[in-house]
Amino acid sequence: MTTRQDAPPAGEGAGLKDGVLQTMQRAGAGIAQLTSGLSTGLLALLLVLWVAVTAVTSLVGIGLLMAPSVLRALHALAGRERARLGRWGEEVIAPDPPPTELRAALADPTTRRELRWLVRHATLGLLLGLIGALLPAAAVRDLTFPLYWPLAPEDATATSIGLGTAHSWPDALSVSLLGVSWVLISLGLTPGMARVQARPGRRLLVAGPEVDLSRRVAELTATRAAALDAHAVELRRIERALHDGTQNRIVSVTVLLGAARRMLARDPAGAEELLERAQSAAEQALAELRSVSRSILPPVLDDRGLEGALSALAANCAVPCRIDVDVPQRCAASVEATAYFVVAEALTNIAKHSGASLATVTVRSAGGRLRLRVQDDGRGGADENGGSGLTGMRRRVAAHDGTLSLTSPPGGPTTLQVELPCGS
Numbered sequence: 569m570t571t572r573q574d575a576p577p578a579g580e581g582a583g584l585k586d587g588v589l590q591t592m593q594r595a596g597a598g599i600a601q602l603t604s605g606l607s608t609g610l611l612a613l614l615l616v617l618w619v620a621v622t623a624v625t626s627l628v629g630i631g632l633l634m635a636p637s638v639l640r641a642l643h644a645l646a647g648r649e650r651a652r653l654g655r656w657g658e659e660v661i662a663p664d665p666p667p668t669e670l671r672a673a674l675a676d677p678t679t680r681r682e683l684r685w686l687v688r689h690a691t692l693g694l695l696l697g698l699i700g701a702l703l704p705a706a707a708v709r710d711l712t713f714p715l716y717w718p719l720a721p722e723d724a725t726a727t728s729i730g731l732g733t734a735h736s737w738p739d740a741l742s743v744s745l746l747g748v749s750w751v752l753i754s755l756g757l758t759p760g761m762a763r764v765q766a767r768p769g770r771r772l773l774v775a776g777p778e779v780d781l782s783r784r785v786a787e788l789t790a791t792r793a794a795a796l797d798a799h800a801v802e803l804r805r806i807e808r809a810l811h812d813g814t815q816n817r818i819v820s821v822t823v824l825l826g827a828a829r830r831m832l833a834r835d836p837a838g839a840e841e842l843l844e845r846a847q848s849a850a851e852q853a854l855a856e857l858r859s860v861s862r863s864i865l866p867p868v869l870d871d872r873g874l875e876g877a878l879s880a881l882a883a884n885c886a887v888p889c890r891i892d893v894d895v896p897q898r899c900a901a902s903v904e905a906t907a908y909f910v911v912a913e914a915l916t917n918i919a920k921h922s923g924a925s926l927a928t929v930t931v932r933s934a935g936g937r938l939r940l941r942v943q944d945d946g947r948g949g950a951d952e953n954g955g956s957g958l959t960g961m962r963r964r965v966a967a968h969d970g971t972l973s974l975t976s977p978p979g980g981p982t983t984l985q986v987e988l989p990c991g992s
C-alpha cells in the first residue's frame with residue numbers, strides 16, 4: 569500500500585522550496601496551455617486562408633458555394649477553442665448556435681465575433697503557441713550542448729538562435745548559460761503569455777450576458793432540483809439509520825431498566841444482570857449515533873483536511889491504493905465532503921466488484937475546480953443501473969454543479985472522473 573502525503577512546511581527552507589515548486593508548476597501549465605493553443609492556432613491559420621480564398625472567389629460566384637462549409641468549420645473551431653479554454657480555467661459558455669446561411673451569418677454578431685477571434689488566434693495566438701513550444705526545446709538544446717559539443721561538426725551553429733560557433737570548452741559552456749536564460753524566461757513569462765493567448769477567446773467567444781444568464785438559470789434550476797432530491801435522500805437515510813438503529817437500542821434500554829426496577833426488591837442478582845444488558849444496549853446506541861453523525865460530515869475532514877481524510881480512506885481500502893493529492897487551498901466544507909464520499913464509494917466499489925490489484929486516486933485543483941480521478945486495473949463493466957451507489961454519487965455531484973464521467977469497458981480498466989466547482 570502506498571500513500572503519498574506532503575510533509576508539513578518547516579520554516580523558510582520549505583517555504584522557498586514550495587515557492588520554486590509552484591513557479592515550476594505554473595510555468596509547466598503555461599507551456600502546456602500555450603502548446604495546446606498552438607494546435608487551434610494552426611487550424612485557425614488554415615481557416616483564415618480558406619476564408620480569404622472563399623471571399624475572393626465569391627466575387628466570381630464560386631466561393632458562395634463554399635460559404636456554408638467555411639461557416640461550419642468556423643463554428644466547430646470556435647467550439648473546440650471554448651472547450652480548450654474551459655479545460656484551462658473558467659468555462660466559456662457558448663452562445664446559441666449561429667446561422668450557417670451566408671446572408672444571416674454576415675449580420676450575426678456571434679459569427680462576427682468568432683471571425684475577429686479567428687484572425688487574432690491565427691496570428692498572435694499562433695505566434696505565442698510557437699514560442700511556448702520552442703522555449704523548452706531551445707532550453708534543452710542549449711543546456712545540453714556541452715554534452716554533445718565534441719561530436720558536433722567544426723563549423724556547426726552553437727546556439728538555438730542560430731548564431732555563433734563553439735571552438736573551445738568555455739564557448740560550449742557559455743551556450744549552456746544561454747540555456748539557463750531560456751529556462752528563466754520560460755519560468756517568468758509563460759504563464760502571462762498563456763493568459764494573453766487565451767484573452768481573445770475568453771472575450772470574443774463567450775455568449776452575451778442575456779444568453780449566459782438564461783442558460784445559467786436553466787442549469788441552476790435543474791441542479792437545484794437535484795440538490796433538493798439529494799438532500800431528501802440524505803435525510804431519509806439519516807432518519808432510517810436513527811429509527812432502525814439508535815432508537816431501537818434506546819427502546820430496549822428503557823424496557824430493560826423498567827424490568828430491572830421491578831425486580832430490584834425480590835431478585836437483586838437478576839436485576840443486576842438486566843442492568844448490565846441495559847448498559848451494553850446504551851453503549852451500542854451511542855456507537856450507532858456516532859457513526860450516523862460521522863456519515864453526515866466526516867470529522868476526519870475537519871481534523872486532517874481532504875488529503876489526510878483521503879489517505880485514511882486509502883489506508884483502509886482492501887485493495888492496495890496509491891493516492892496523490894495536490895490541493896493547495898481548502899475548498900468549501902460541502903465540496904470536500906462530496907469529494908470524500910465519492911472516493912469512499914468508488915473505493916468500496918473497487919474492493920467489492922473490480923477484482924483489481926491496484927487503485928489510484930488523483931486529486932488536483934485548478935481554475936477554481938476540484939478534479940478527482942479514481943482508477944482501478946480490475947475487470948471493468950461498472951454499470952450505473954446496477955445499484956444505488958453510482959447513481960447517488962452522480963446526484964451528489966450534480967447538486968454541486970459538478971460533472972461525473974465513468975468509463976468502464978468490459979475487461980477494464982475502470983476510470984471515474986469527477987469535477988466540482990471549489991465554491992470558496
Ligand SMILES: Nc1ncnc2c1ncn2[C@@H]1O[C@H](COP(=O)(O)OP(=O)(O)OP(=O)(O)O)[C@@H](O)[C@H]1O
Nearest residue numbers: 917918921922948949950951954955956957958982
Ligand atoms: N470498479 C468497478 N469495477 C467493476 N465493476 C464495478 C465497479 N464499480 C461498480 N461496478 C459494477 O457496477 C454496479 C453498480 O455499482 P453501484 O455502486 O451503483 O452499486 P453496488 O455497489 O452494487 O451497490 P451499492 O448501492 O451498495 O453501492 C455494481 O453492482 C458492479 O457490478
Ligand SMILES: [Mg+2]
Nearest residue numbers: 917955957958
Ligand atoms: Mg457501490
